[in-house]
Amino acid sequence: MKALILVGGFGTRLRPLTLSVPKPVVPFANKEMVIHQIEALVEAGVDEVILAVNYRPEMMEGNLAKWEKKLNVKFTYSQETEPLGTAGPLALAKDILTQDDEPFFVLNSDVMCTYPLKELLAFHKSHGSEGTIFVTKVEDPSKYGVVVSDGKGQIERFVEKPKIFISNKINAGLYVFNTSILKRIKPRPTSIEKEIFPEMCREGQLYSMVLPGFWMDVGQPKDFILGTCLYLKNLRQTAPERLQKGDNISGPVFMDPTSTIAAGCLLGPNVTIGANVTIKEGARIKNAVIMEGCVVGENAFIDHCIVGWRSTIGPWARLENVSVLGEDVNVASEVWINGSKVLPHKSISASIPEPTVVL
Numbered sequence: 001m002k003a004l005i006l007v008g009g010f011g012t013r014l015r016p017l018t019l020s021v022p023k024p025v026v027p028f029a030n031k032e033m034v035i036h037q038i039e040a041l042v043e044a045g046v047d048e049v050i051l052a053v054n055y056r057p058e059m060m061e062g063n064l065a066k067w068e069k070k071l072n073v074k075f076t077y078s079q080e081t082e083p084l085g086t087a088g089p090l091a092l093a094k095d096i097l098t099q100d101d102e103p104f105f106v107l108n109s110d111v112m113c114t115y116p117l118k119e120l121l122a123f124h125k126s127h128g129s130e131g132t133i134f135v136t137k138v139e140d141p142s143k144y145g146v147v148v149s150d151g152k153g154q155i156e157r158f159v160e161k162p163k164i165f166i167s168n169k170i171n172a173g174l175y176v177f178n179t180s181i182l183k184r185i186k187p188r189p190t191s192i193e194k195e196i197f198p199e200m201c202r203e204g205q206l207y208s209m210v211l212p213g214f215w216m217d218v219g220q221p222k223d224f225i226l227g228t229c230l231y232l233k234n235l236r237q238t239a240p241e242r243l244q245k246g247d248n249i250s251g252p253v254f255m256d257p258t259s260t261i262a263a264g265c266l267l268g269p270n271v272t273i274g275a276n277v278t279i280k281e282g283a284r285i286k287n288a289v290i291m292e293g294c295v296v297g298e299n300a301f302i303d304h305c306i307v308g309w310r311s312t313i314g315p316w317a318r319l320e321n322v323s324v325l326g327e328d329v330n331v332a333s334e335v336w337i338n339g340s341k342v343l344p345h346k347s348i349s350a351s352i353p354e355p356t357v358v359l
Contacts, residue, residue, distance in 0.1 A: 001044075001045045001046045001047060001048075001102050001103070001104065001105075002046065002047075002048045002049075002050065002096065002097055002099075002100075002102070002104045002105075003041045003046045003048075003049050003050065003104055003105035003106070003107065004049075004050040004051075004052055004078075004089065004090060004093055004097065004104065004105070004106050004107075005024075005034060005037060005038075005049060005050070005051055005052065005106075005107045005108075005109050006052050006086060006089060006106070006107065006108050006109055007022070007023070007024040007034060007051050007052060007053050007060070007109040008052050008053055008054040008080055008083060008084070008089060009023060009109075009219075010023075011023030011026075011219075013219050013220040013221075014026060014219060014220060014221065014224065015326075015341065015343075016308065016324060016325075016326030016327075016341055016342065016343045016344060017306065017308055017324065017326060017327075019326055019327075019343060019344055020308070020309065020326065020327040020344055021059060021063065022053075022059055022060045022063075023109070023110075023219070024051075024060060024109045025059075025060060025063040025064065027274060027291060027292070028112065028218065028224070028227070028228065028231070029228065029231055029232070029235075029254055029272050030254065030256055030272060030273075030274050030275070032063060032064065032067075033109065033110075033112075033218070034051075034064070034109050035064075035067055036112065036115070037107050037109065037111075037115065038067065038071060038073065039071065040115030040117050041073075041105060041107075041115075041117060042071050042072070042073050043117070043118070044105070044117035044118045044121060045118075045121075046073065046105065047072075047073055047074060048073065048074040048075075048076060048096075049073055049074070049075055049076070050076045050077075050078050050093050050096055050097070051064075051075060051076070051077050051078065052078045052080065052084075052089035052092070052093065053077055053078070053079055053080070054079060054080035054081070054082075054083060054084075057077050057079050060077075061075075061077060076093075076096060078092055078093045078096070080092065082189070083189060084187070084188070084189050084190065085189045085190045085191050085192070086108075086190075086191055086192040086193060087185045087190035087191060087192035087195065087196050088185070088186075088187060088188055088189050088190045090106065090181070090182060090185050090192075091182065091185040091186055091187040091188075091190075092187055094182050094187075097179060097182060098179050098182065101179055102179075103121065103124060103125070103176050103177060103178050103179075104176070104177060104179070105117060105120075105121075105174070105175065105176050106174075106175040106176075106177060106192075107173065107174050107175075108173030108174070108217075110173070110217045110218055110219035111172065111173040111174060111215070111216075111217055111218075112214075112215070112216050112217075112218050112227045112230075112231060113136075113172070113174075113211060113213060113214060113215045113216070114212070114213040114214070114234065115174070116211070116212060116213075117174070117176075119209070120132060120134060120174065120176055120209055121176055123153070123207070123209045124176045124207070127152070127153070127154075127207050129154075129204065129205045129206065129207055130177065130178050130180055130181055130200060130205035130206065131175060131176070131177045131178070131181055131197075131200055131205060131206045131207070132153075132175065132176050132177075132206075132207045132208070132209060133147075133155075133171055133172070133174070133175045133197075133206065133207075133208050133209075134172040134173075134174040134175070134208070134209055134210075134211040135147045135149075135169040135170060135171060135172055135208045135209070135210055135211065136169065136170060136172040136210070136211045136215040137168050137169055137210065138168055138169075138170055139168075141162060141165065141166070141167060141168045141169075141170065142161055142162060142163065143161065144161065144170040145158055145159065145160040145161065145170065145171070145193070146158070146159050146162055146166055146167040146168070146169060146170055147167060147169045147170060147171060147208055148166055148167045149167075149169070149207070149208045152207075153207045153208050153209055154204060154206075154207050154208075155197075155201050155206045155207060155208050156201070157201060158193075158197065158198060158201065169208065169210065171193060172211050172215055173217065174211070181196070181200070184196055184199060184200070213234060214230040214231070214233070214234055216230055221306060221322050221324045221341075222304075222322045224289070224306065225287060225288070225289065225304055225305075225306065225322065228270060228272055228289055229269075229270040229287060232252035232253075232254055232269075232270050232271075232272070233252060233270070235252060235254065236252045242254065244267070246261075247263075248261065248263065248264070248265055248266050248267060249267055249268050250266060250267070250268040250269060250286075251268035251269020251270060251286075252268065252269055252270060252271075253267045253268045253269075253270075253271045253272075253273070254271070254272045254273070255267075255271075255272070255273040255277075256273060256274055256275040256276075256277070256292075258275045258276050259273050259274070259275065259276060259277040259278070259279070260277075260278050260279070261273075261279040262279060262280050262281035262282075262283070263281065264281035264282050265279050265280065265281060265282060265283040265284065265285070266283075266284050266285075267279070267285050267286070268285075268286060269286055269287065270286065270287045270288075271285050271286060271287070271288050271289075271290070272288075272289050272290065273290045274290060274291045274292035274293070274294070274309075275292045275293070276292060276293050277290055277291075277292065277293065277294045277295070277296070278294075278295045278296070279296045280295075280296060280297050280298045280300075280315075281298050281299075282298050282299035282300075283296045283297070283298065283299065283300045283301075283302075284299075284300075284301045284302070284303075285301075285302045285303075286302075286303050286304075287303055287304045288302045288303065288304065288305045288306070288307070289305075289306045289307065290302070290307045291306075291307060291308050291309045291310075291311075292309050292310070293309055293310035294307050294308075294309070294310065294311050294312070294313070295311075295312045295313065296313045297312075297313055297314045297315035297316070297317065297333070298315040298316070299315055299316045300313045300314070300315060300316065300317045300318070300319075301317075301318045301319070301320070302318075302319045302320070303319070303320045303321075304320060304321060304322050304323075305319045305320065305321075305322065305323045305324065305325075306323075306324045306325070307319070307325050307329075308324070308325045308326045308327045308328070308329060308344065309327045309328065310327060310328045311325045311326075311327070311328060311329040311330070311331070312329075312330045312331065313331045314330075314331055314332045314333035314334070314335065315333045315334070316333055316334045317331045317332070317333060317334060317335045317336070317337075318335075318336045318337070319331070319336075319337045320337075320338060320339070321338050321339035321355070322339055323337045323338065323339055323340050323341070323342075324340075324341045324342070325337075325342045326341075326342060326343050326344035326345075326346070327344040327345065328344055328345045329342050329344065329345070329346050329347075329348065330346070330347040330348065331348045332347070332348060332349045332350075335348055335349065335350065335351050335352075336351040336352070336353060337351070337352045338352060338353050338354065338355060339354075339355035340352045340354075340355050340356050340357065340358060341356075341357045341358070342357075342358040343357070343358060343359055346358055
């Protein structure tokens with residue numbers, strides 16, 4: 001069985017992290033974002049994953065090569081010469097997807113959830129129509145395009161940002177299709193949501209299934225942090241043994257075993273710590289992502305932030321309000337960074353009290 005993951009975007013919303021690596025290989029809970037999806041696909045029976053790319057394919061291939069062997073799955077790179085939207089990449093990969101007549105998965109690489117793909121495939125086969133999409137419930141549907149389905153899941157229509165309540169379900173970015181959908185798509189820039197789905201809906205060929213558990217599009221920093229929080233809360237419920245334990249842990253903390261934390265610091269809730277990180281005494285970290293090779297100095301405070309690879313946070317420094325440090329950033333002692341993005345290889349010696357971008 002095959003799957004296609006839409007990884008072609010430039011990742012501009014997740015800068016400065018994506019100035020160092022393509023967005024799909026930015027680490028989420030200490031593992032490349034796209035690997036969370038690929039592991040779930042393999043568990044659902046997929047043996048070939050097509051990665052639809054147009055940005056830095058050689059770097060993505062280098063980062064993912066080890067996983068091809070580890071997961072016993074074939075990676076095929078389908079490179080766009082121009083951005084093809086969310087449907088065009090399916091047409092570009094048509095020859096691969098039609099090597100057999102089995103259904104295939106399509107995933108948006110920004111989506112994080114529990115990926116119950118076996119259940120999605122079983123439901124798809126049960127109704128026999130051309131496509132099935134996961135939908136997720138939201139509190140304020142007026143911000144989104146909503147999906148209206150009947151009691152059996154058949155989609156009746158899509159409504160963009162409704163003024164009155166019609167539905168609280170939105171497209172979750174995870175699909176399974178029969179190969180017949182490829183007859184609808186031309187190899188040109190095409191939106192699957194705006195051009196292909198409405199046509200399928202009119203013909204009664206598109207169904208929805210409600211996604212259980214958490215869901216988050218992690219394509220921008222504040223949502224990346226929120227998605228991490230939701231992931232860790234789910235981990236606490238489903239696999240608490242994978243979380244860090246200790247007197248200096250408050251709430252879910254996921255830490256690589258090669259990292260060290262001083263006895264006098266306090267971590268949590270909702271913190272991930274990558275490999276070879278050093279957290280020194282008195283540091284306070286919550287709702288944050290600390291990537292591989294970082295050093296957090298004595299009594300530093302980090303809240304709602306992402307600290308990129310091999311960065312150094314000086315003693316008594318304070319980072320908050322969705323600040324994002326790129327790779328190899330050095331923050332001096334007692335510096336305050338408030339809601340700012342710092343590009344890779346910068347040294348910050350003075351406080352940044354107002355949100356900005358440090359070029």
